[in-house]
Amino acid sequence: MAKIAFIGLGVMGYPMAGHLKAKGGHDVTVYNRTAAKAESWVKQHGGRSAATPADAARDADFVFTCVGNDDDLRSVTIGPDGVLAGMKAGAVLIDNTTASAEVARELYEAAKARGCDFIDAPVSGGQAGAENGVLTVMCGGDEAVFERTRPVIDAYARMVGLMGPAGAGQLTKMVNQICIAGLVQGLAEGIHFGKKAGLDIEKVIEVISKGAAGSWQMENRYKTMNQGKYDFGFAVDWMRKDLDIVLSEARRNGAALPVTALVDQFYGEVQKLGGKRWDTSSLLARLEK
Amino acid sequence: MAKIAFIGLGVMGYPMAGHLKAKGGHDVTVYNRTAAKAESWVKQHGGRSAATPADAARDADFVFTCVGNDDDLRSVTIGPDGVLAGMKAGAVLIDNTTASAEVARELYEAAKARGCDFIDAPVSGGQAGAENGVLTVMCGGDEAVFERTRPVIDAYARMVGLMGPAGAGQLTKMVNQICIAGLVQGLAEGIHFGKKAGLDIEKVIEVISKGAAGSWQMENRYKTMNQGKYDFGFAVDWMRKDLDIVLSEARRNGAALPVTALVDQFYGEVQKLGGKRWDTSSLLARLEK
Numbered sequence: 001m002a003k004i005a006f007i008g009l010g011v012m013g014y015p016m017a018g019h020l021k022a023k024g025g026h027d028v029t030v031y032n033r034t035a036a037k038a039e040s041w042v043k044q045h046g047g048r049s050a051a052t053p054a055d056a057a058r059d060a061d062f063v064f065t066c067v068g069n070d071d072d073l074r075s076v077t078i079g080p081d082g083v084l085a086g087m088k089a090g091a092v093l094i095d096n097t098t099a100s101a102e103v104a105r106e107l108y109e110a111a112k113a114r115g116c117d118f119i120d121a122p123v124s125g126g127q128a129g130a131e132n133g134v135l136t137v138m139c140g141g142d143e144a145v146f147e148r149t150r151p152v153i154d155a156y157a158r159m160v161g162l163m164g165p166a167g168a169g170q171l172t173k174m175v176n177q178i179c180i181a182g183l184v185q186g187l188a189e190g191i192h193f194g195k196k197a198g199l200d201i202e203k204v205i206e207v208i209s210k211g212a213a214g215s216w217q218m219e220n221r222y223k224t225m226n227q228g229k230y231d232f233g234f235a236v237d238w239m240r241k242d243l244d245i246v247l248s249e250a251r252r253n254g255a256a257l258p259v260t261a262l263v264d265q266f267y268g269e270v271q272k273l274g275g276k277r278w279d280t281s282s283l284l285a286r287l288e289k
Numbered sequence: 290m291a292k293i294a295f296i297g298l299g300v301m302g303y304p305m306a307g308h309l310k311a312k313g314g315h316d317v318t319v320y321n322r323t324a325a326k327a328e329s330w331v332k333q334h335g336g337r338s339a340a341t342p343a344d345a346a347r348d349a350d351f352v353f354t355c356v357g358n359d360d361d362l363r364s365v366t367i368g369p370d371g372v373l374a375g376m377k378a379g380a381v382l383i384d385n386t387t388a389s390a391e392v393a394r395e396l397y398e399a400a401k402a403r404g405c406d407f408i409d410a411p412v413s414g415g416q417a418g419a420e421n422g423v424l425t426v427m428c429g430g431d432e433a434v435f436e437r438t439r440p441v442i443d444a445y446a447r448m449v450g451l452m453g454p455a456g457a458g459q460l461t462k463m464v465n466q467i468c469i470a471g472l473v474q475g476l477a478e479g480i481h482f483g484k485k486a487g488l489d490i491e492k493v494i495e496v497i498s499k500g501a502a503g504s505w506q507m508e509n510r511y512k513t514m515n516q517g518k519y520d521f522g523f524a525v526d527w528m529r530k531d532l533d534i535v536l537s538e539a540r541r542n543g544a545a546l547p548v549t550a551l552v553d554q555f556y557g558e559v560q561k562l563g564g565k566r567w568d569t570s571s572l573l574a575r576l577e578k
Contacts, residue, residue, distance in 0.1 A: 101486075124497070124501060125500060125501075126501070136496060136497065136499070136500050138496055159496060161492065161496040163488060163489070163492060164488060164489065171483070171486040171487075172488060172493050172497065174482065174486070175479045175480075175482055175488065175493050175497065175502075176479075176497045176500070176501070176502045177502075178475060178478050178482055179479035179497070179507065180475070180501055181475055182472060182473075182474045182475015182476070182478060182479075182548070183471060183472045183475045183476075183502065183504060185475075186467060186469070186471015186472045186474075186548060187472075189544070189545075189546045190464045190465075190467040190468035190471075191464075192544050192545065192546075193463065193539060193544040194464045196539075196542040196543055197460040197463070197464075197542050197544070198453070198460075199452060199457060199464065200452070200453065203450065203452060204452065206450070207425060207450040208413070208425065208427075208461065210425070211425050211505065212505050212506065212509075212523075213413075213464075213466075213468035213469050215468075215504035215506075216500065216501050216502070216503040216504065217501065218468065234501075246482070249482075249486070250482060253482070255478070255481050255482040255486070255576075256481065256576050257478045257481075257482060258551070258555075259471070259475060259478060259551065259552070260478050262548065263548070287544075
């Protein structure tokens with residue numbers, strides 16, 4: 001059993017912190033910007049809530065953050081009341097936010113400067129994966145620190161990999177989002193065409209899904225796409241945030257991402273259609289508008 | 290055992306005709322534009338070769354065609370020496386070519402006018418699927434004719450579905466190719482970005498391939514893409530032919546296919562890079578050029 005602080009109880013963080021307590025059996029202290037959510041977490045799971053990230057992190061062996069973006073992340077880590085102001089030497093900061101590789105490297109250095117360690121550890125698997133504790137966790141950092149941290153992360157994960165030095169977890173998550181962008185747009189165009197052609201989409205997917213066109217997205221989204229149902233899943237707003245990070249990083253490393261950039265624009269159009277909170281599969285709604 | 294004619298012994302037709310003979314146990318007569326290939330097929334499998342499609346089709350219960358495009362298909366079916374000139378009443382013409390839905394409807398009518406039947410039956414699964422007799426076959430036509438024909442098709446198929454009336458098989462194949470175009474481009478951009486970011490691609494794919502970014506293409510192509518190996522698989526020239534059919538049909542039915550159209554252009558660039566015969570996964574080569 002370890003002492004853990006968890007900062008950020010959003011749709012992902014709330015259940016992840018729950019697994020660290022219930023499944024991992026750890027002593028968990030939580031902090032959330034909106035205090036009411038921290039209180040309801042404590043009511044549900046036990047443990048304690050703290051008044052600031054720094055307070056939550058005091059005495060913790062492992063400090064988790066899962067917030068919205070780079071700025072939120074800097075505020076709860078290196079900000080005046082951030083976790084690094086409270087962490088003891090030898091503690092590990094693990095960031096589950098999908099953020100830039102740049103901020104990951106920055107926090108790695110900031111942690112080291114205080115005698116602490118850092119692992120960037122963005123996740124995939126969505127809300128359902130968080131709730132069921134079966135996330136995929138893509139880590140960047142030092143191998144020895146990773147080996148020490150991995151058994152703790154296991155409480156909410158099905159697959160945990162060390163991808164390279166600090167930032168490599170974030171870069172891997174970016175590859176994931178790039179692949180999804182083109183894939184979902186292709187699937188949306190396929191279903192759109194099939195409907196226009198008068199085909200029975202269920203029958204079409206049954207026949208083609210085991211072959212070269214098959215994908216997780218096809219198997220898990222074709223039904224809801226065919227029904228025009230998008231009020232669930234990974235929201236367009238979050239995908240646009242991730243693609244912003246992706247396209248900035250690609251500017252730096254020189255990768256050409258023509259379809260990813262185009263699909264990012266398409267998601268902008270979905271937002272204007274009222275789809276900010278729709279699932280990413282709502283690219284089809286844009287084709288049908 | 291039925292009497293069968295098979296027209297077109299290309300990389301797909303050659304092994305498909307072989308399965309009809311060896312696995313189906315049918316009496317197979319073949320025709321190929323380049324006669325030497327028909328002779329070598331007969332040497333390998335037995336059966337007979339004919340001088341024209343019409344001659345091959347005479348007395349046959351089922352006549353298969355598997356040629357290059359709409360024009361080739363018209364030539365071997367409704368042309369002066371085409372199969373319809375030789376077919377007996379009640380025989381079924383099955384077309385395995387990936388062709389337009391328009392020519393499928395045209396051949397359906399032409400067959401009916403002669404007391405024959407027609408099924409459009411394009412396949413997916415590539416050369417390996419044809420050689421192993423495990424193709425997916427997407428059929429269009431009348432249900433009673435389909436039920437009569439299906440046991441014969443089974444000799445080279447793992448999955449056979451009736452998708453709707455004449456042309457529906459072709460339209461389903463189009464959905465398949467649309468999904469693949471966006472999917473492969475997304476995968477190519479993901480791998481390209483990952484390489485530029487200095488990631489270990491094998492490790493990245495191991496971690497992300499079971500989740501929301503996963504696909505048949507990712508599992509079956511990431512290794513060769515990472516090695517820049519493209520001298521195998523479904524050729525860019527054939528994919529461009531298929532996308533030409535797709536984009537023409539979309540003009541008619543009003544479907545919007547922005548990424549499919551863009552990826553078609555990208556394949557045009559791959560052709561100019563010398564990649565006419567490269568696998569469709571060579572979209573990555575274009576990003577790296």
